[in-house]
Every structure is written in C-alpha cells, then in structure tokens.
Amino acid sequence: MGARVITVTSGKGGVGKTTTTANISVALSRLDQRVVMLDADIGLRNLDVVTGLENRIVYDIVDVVEGRCNLKQALIKHKQFPSLYLIPAAQTRDKTAISPADMLDIVAKLKPEFDFIIIDSPAGIERGFRNAVAPADEVIIVTNPEVSAVRDADRIIGLLEAENKEPGKLIINRLKPDMVKKGEMLSADDITDILALDIIGIVPEDEFVIPASNSGVPVTLNEDSKAGLAFQNIARRLLGQNVPLMDLEQQPGFFRRLVKLFNG
Amino acid sequence: MTNFFDRMFGKNNKPGTGATAKSRLEFVLVHDRINLPPERMAEMKAEILQVIAKYVSYDHDMVDISLEQRDRSSALVADIPFQKAKDVLPSDADYDADLEAWEQAKTKQTQNTFADDGDTPKEMVEPSFIEDDALNAETDEPPTEDDNDPV
Numbered sequence: 001m002g003a004r005v006i007t008v009t010s011g012k013g014g015v016g017k018t019t020t021t022a023n024i025s026v027a028l029s030r031l032d033q034r035v036v037m038l039d040a041d042i043g044l045r046n047l048d049v050v051t052g053l054e055n056r057i058v059y060d061i062v063d064v065v066e067g068r069c070n071l072k073q074a075l076i077k078h079k080q081f082p083s084l085y086l087i088p089a090a091q092t093r094d095k096t097a098i099s100p101a102d103m104l105d106i107v108a109k110l111k112p113e114f115d116f117i118i119i120d121s122p123a124g125i126e127r128g129f130r131n132a133v134a135p136a137d138e139v140i141i142v143t144n145p146e147v148s149a150v151r152d153a154d155r156i157i158g159l160l161e162a163e164n165k166e167p168g169k170l171i172i173n174r175l176k177p178d179m180v181k182k183g184e185m186l187s188a189d190d191i192t193d194i195l196a197l198d199i200i201g202i203v204p205e206d207e208f209v210i211p212a213s214n215s216g217v218p219v220t221l222n223e224d225s226k227a228g229l230a231f232q233n234i235a236r237r238l239l240g241q242n243v244p245l246m247d248l249e250q251q252p253g254f255f256r257r258l259v260k261l262f263n264g
Numbered sequence: 265m266t267n268f269f270d271r272m273f274g275k276n277n278k279p280g281t282g283a284t285a286k287s288r289l290e291f292v293l294v295h296d297r298i299n300l301p302p303e304r305m306a307e308m309k310a311e312i313l314q315v316i317a318k319y320v321s322y323d324h325d326m327v328d329i330s331l332e333q334r335d336r337s338s339a340l341v342a343d344i345p346f347q348k349a350k351d352v353l354p355s356d357a358d359y360d361a362d363l364e365a366w367e368q369a370k371t372k373q374t375q376n377t378f379a380d381d382g383d384t385p386k387e388m389v390e391p392s393f394i395e396d397d398a399l400n401a402e403t404d405e406p407p408t409e410d411d412n413d414p415v
Contacts, residue, residue, distance in 0.1 A: 147285050147292075154293050157336065183280025190286045194293065196335040 052216025
C-alpha cells in the first residue's frame with residue numbers, strides 16, 4: 001500500500017498553500033492518520049513556523065539529498081500530534097538544490113511509513129513546482145476568489161494536464177460570503193464553472209487565521225474558527241467521508257430566514 | 265428603503281464587480297488556454313472572412329466568430345450567414361448590361377432561325393412578344409438590322 005502523496009500548489013503566491021498544508025496535515029493526524037509534511041519551498045521555508053516547529057530543525061531536505069544525514073534524522077516529530085512529522089526545506093539554498101528525481105526518491109522511502117505525504121509546493125511554475133509535483137498521486141490547487149489567483153490556478157491545471165497528472169481538486173481559500181452575497185466577489189460556483197474542477201473545500205476568510213499563524217498553532221485546532229472547521233472537513237473528504245460543503249451564510253437572522261421562506 | 269426591499273427579496277439590480285471579475289477571467293483564460301492573444305485572434309478572423317468572401321457573399325452584420333469553452337477545451341465557433349442569391353438587387357449598370365446581353369441573345373436567336381431555314385421551328389421560336397419587345401426597346405433599328413445581317 002503506502003502513503004497517498006498529495007501536493008498542495010497554486011501558481012500564485014500568498015493564496016494560502018502553506019496554511020492549507022499545515023492545517024490539512026494536522027487535521028488528518030487528528031483523525032489518526034500518520035502524516036508527513038514535506039516543505040518543497042527551498043529558500044523560502046515557512047511550513048516550520050506555521051506549525052510551530054521552527055526551533056526543532058537540525059537537518060533539512062537538502063541535507064538528505066546531499067547525504068549529510070539520513071531521512072530519519074531530518075524527520076521532525078510534532079510533540080502535540082505524535083503521528084505528524086515534518087521534513088523542512090533548506091533556507092539558505094535554492095530550488096535547484098534538488099531535482100524531481102530526488103523528490104521521487106525521498107517520497108518512495110517515506111511511503112511505507114505513512115498514510116499521507118503532504119507536499120507544500122512553492123509558488124510559480126518552475127523547478128520548485130516541478131519538484132513538488134513530480135511524486136504526487138493527487139494535487140490540491142489552492143486559489144482565492146480573485147482574477148489573478150484563478151488565472152494562475154488555470155495555468156497550473158493546464159500544466160498538470162500536459163504532464164498527464166490527475167486533474168486535481170480545488171480549495172477556494174479566503175472567500176468572504178458577505179461580499180459574494182453583495183455580488184462583489186467571485187463565488188465558488190463562478191470559480192468551479194471557469195476552472196471545470198472538482199472542489200474539495202471552501203475556506204472562509206476568518207479572523208482567527210492570522211493569530212493562529214502568529215503563534216504557530218494551526219487554526220484547525222480552534223473550535224470557534226470557521227476556517228478551522230473547513231480544513232477539518234477537507235481532511236474528512238480526503239478520507240472519503242461525505243461531508244457537505246459548509247453553509248457559509250453568517251447570520252441566519254430573522255430577515256434572512258424570511259427571504260429563504262419567500263424564495264423557497 | 266429600496267435597498268432594504270432588494271435585500272428582503274434577494275434582488276440585485278445592478279451586477280457587482282464579481283460579475284465583472286468572472287467575465288474578465290473568462291476572456292483572459294480563453295486566450296491563455298490556446299495561447300492566442302486577442303489581436304492575433306482578430307487577424308485570424310479577418311483572414312477567415314477573406315477566404316469565405318472569395319466564394320460566397322455573406323452578411324457582414326451577422327457574422328459571429330467566437331471562442332467557445334467546453335469544460336477546459338476551446339472551440340472556434342463561426343456563424344456566418346450567407347446572402348441568398350435573390351436578395352441581391354442588380355445595380356442600374358448591371359441592369360443595363362443585362363438588357364444589352366438579352367438583346368444580343370435575341371438577335372442571335374433570330375439569326376439562328378433564319379439559318380436553320382426549318383419550317384416548323386420558325387413559327388415556334390418567333391412568338392409575337394419578341395417582336396413587340398424589340399419594337400419597344402428600339403423603335404426603328406432592330407427590324408432593319410434583322411433584315412441586313414443574314415444576307
């Protein structure tokens with residue numbers, strides 16, 4: 001058997017790849033899955049700080065590739081979630097320090113030990129992206145409800161098609177339901193229409209996300225956070241559970257219920 | 265107040281920038297996906313129409329050539345209504361030319377009947393209207409020409 005290898009990518013930077021990787025990985029490990037996160041963003045490592053593991057790094061992925069340590073030495077175990085591990089990216093090197101073949105090699109060694117290998121891809125479509133995608137069984141494409149982010153997601157989808165990869169699944173991150181309602185933001189339907197891709201989650205913009213990354217505690221642990229709940233739901237869907245998309249209506253007050261009544 | 269009612273009944277009179285975003289995205293992705301920028305696309309359309317105009321006349325105002333999305337693939341869809349032949353009215357010059365040609369044909373026909381010298385066709389090919397038309401068109405000359413030529 002071996003692990004399912006899922007790469008989280010987006011094309012555009014800043015849409016929430018690392019946040020998504022961290023939260024899905026934590027949520028999966030809380031569902032008793034053995035998970036390893038692999039930071040493929042060499043030179044701009046961040047998965048360590050988002051998961052609160054930055055002080056535990058001794059070796060990184062480039063050390064493994066260049067033989068300064070073995071794979072087990074580079075694996076950082078998360079104390080709070082004993083089935084969650086991280087292989088950090090190197091911070092002082094660049095994307096050319098490893099190749100797609102190196103990634104295939106590392107992933108092949110990790111596969112028997114885990115249920116999920118979640119790879120955090122760098123932004124862009126160059127070497128770093130190719131490294132991250134090379135070993136992927138599945139790809140999750142993160143986008144925001146913005147023209148530039150959706151356009152870049154489309155480019156990624158095209159590149160995956162060209163490489164005969166599975167089409168991937170979509171996460172729409174930082175959606176603001178109020179703005180969608182006012183017609184001032186692309187809706188989830190608009191985006192899936194345009195990209196013709198299955199959606200695996202909609203994560204609403206949420207004020208708990210930044211405090212969570214400030215303290216290195218992924219937001220999915222916050223029971224009050226809708227974004228956190230959305231990531232839990234995504235983890236469940238990855239496990240094949242049928243979890244309907246969240247109703248993102250924020251205040252189902254009297255008038256809204258009245259409108260619903262009128263509209264059936 | 266109107267705003268309140270709009271919200272009550274879920275009406276949205278003017279589309280927001282979300283709709284603008286969607287249509288802009290659709291436009292830009294059509295061209296991204298086939299790697300053909302809008303200007304080159306316009307050139308291609310013009311060239312296609314030039315080729316079509318070589319063979320048939322079409323209705324310029326009704327031409328619709330556009331890229332259509334089918335899931336993630338694109339197709340060029342052209343709707344180019346041809347003009348029906350009978351819709352084309354001849355210009356005055358065309359009309360004059362036609363008339364001239366018709367007259368020449370008519371005189372040839374009379375030549376032939378003379379040359380044939382057959383008995384039966386003569387009466388059939390020379391129905392009365394030919395003479396009438398000939399007289400209407402040019403009052404004096406045609407009969408004299410008819411008489412002169414065969415000789």
